[in-house]
Amino acid sequence: MEYLVIKCGGSVIDEVPASFYQELCDIRASGKYMPIIVHGGGKLITSLLDQLKIPTVFVEGLRVTTDEMLDVIEMALSGYMNKSITRRILQAGGQAVGVSGIDGWLLEAQQADVNLGFVGNVKSVNDTWLKQLCDLNYIPVVSPLGMDESWQRYNINADTAAAAIAGKLKCPLVLMSDIPGIYEEINGEKQTIPTLTTVELDVLIDNGSITGGMIPKVNAVKDALNKDVKEVVIMDGRQKNGLTLYCNEEVIGTKLYIKEELLHV
Numbered sequence: 070m071e072y073l074v075i076k077c078g079g080s081v082i083d084e085v086p087a088s089f090y091q092e093l094c095d096i097r098a099s100g101k102y103m104p105i106i107v108h109g110g111g112k113l114i115t116s117l118l119d120q121l122k123i124p125t126v127f128v129e130g131l132r133v134t135t136d137e138m139l140d141v142i143e144m145a146l147s148g149y150m151n152k153s154i155t156r157r158i159l160q161a162g163g164q165a166v167g168v169s170g171i172d173g174w175l176l177e178a179q180q181a182d183v184n185l186g187f188v189g190n191v192k193s194v195n196d197t198w199l200k201q202l203c204d205l206n207y208i209p210v211v212s213p214l215g216m217d218e219s220w221q222r223y224n225i226n227a228d229t230a231a232a233a234i235a236g237k238l239k240c241p242l243v244l245m246s247d248i249p250g251i252y253e254e255i256n257g258e259k260q261t262i263p264t265l266t267t268v269e270l271d272v273l274i275d276n277g278s279i280t281g282g283m284i285p286k287v288n289a290v291k292d293a294l295n296k297d298v299k300e301v302v303i304m305d306g307r308q309k310n311g312l313t314l315y316c317n318e319e320v321i322g323t324k325l326y327i328k329e330e331l332l333h334v
């Protein structure tokens with residue numbers, strides 16, 4: 070059975086159809102995939118920081134993170150978001166365990182860039198017990214925090230965390246967001262692109278078609294594909310039966326891959 074990493078963005082988690090959790094349980098029960106959920110929660114973090122009058126600054130889709138913000142981020146992601154997703158999977162009849170990337174040192178992190186403060190990149194993924202959880206029939210639900218060898222916590226973008234886990238497991242990755250896929254503006258209209266190679270993706274990055282939260286997403290996609298992940302799909306988490314359609318190999322969202330011949334140069 071193959072692993073399948075599914076990342077649910079904070080933009081969409083409150084809007085996924087109720088059937089999403091049932092679909093997850095069905096996919097696990099069908100034996101086709103062992104799903105692993107990685108979730109975001111950027112919207113919730115921003116709203117909590119606003120209430121605390123702590124200003125939010127994003128640089129290329131990444132939240133500049135101070136020490137005082139880490140507590141809020143950890144509470145939002147590993148507290149509220151992680152437990153509510155875990156609870157909903159249990160409610161749908163599945164087995165789920167909610168963990169943070171810090172638990173069991175699942176995500177060893179390192180500082181991404183001093184100018185971003187405590188934003189982390191993933192240095193290594195300790196996948197042993199993640200696989201054990203899957204073998205025990207649990208669906209792991211992972212919040213994107215990590216820790217370095219000095220026990221410093223880091224805020225990791227959820228797309229980055231999901232890509233690192235998929236890269237380690239060499240399994241497909243589904244990124245669920247609030248858009249039907251990657252779009253390009255043609256004659257003032259946004260048109261979703263069904264398939265993209267990494268070379269075509271670079272063109273869209275260079276011509277400014279990719280902005281905001283899509284930047285860490287496409288960087289994560291490229292990272293996963295470079296680690297032998299066969300394909301990554303960016304799709305609309307609000308679409309009814311979206312996950313089932315994906316598992317049945319229907320055309321959905323934007324499918325990204327490395328062009329075969331580039332693998333051999």
Ligand SMILES: Nc1ncnc2c1ncn2[C@@H]1O[C@H](COP(=O)(O)OP(=O)(O)O)[C@@H](O)[C@H]1O
Nearest residue numbers: 078079080246248250251252278279280282283
């Ligand atoms: N070319 C593009 N195609 C699709 N979405 C894009 C593009 N450029 C920027 N975006 C923005 O990226 C957003 C998704 O990123 P983000 O808000 O961080 O979502 P999530 O919370 O799911 O990670 C979309 O809502 C859209 O506004």
Ligand SMILES: CC(=O)N[C@@H](CCC(=O)OP(=O)(O)O)C(=O)O
Nearest residue numbers: 078079109110111131132226227
């Ligand atoms: C470094 C960084 O930007 N971390 C993200 C973590 C949450 C996240 O990625 O949530 P979404 O998937 O909903 O965007 C943040 O602070 O918003």
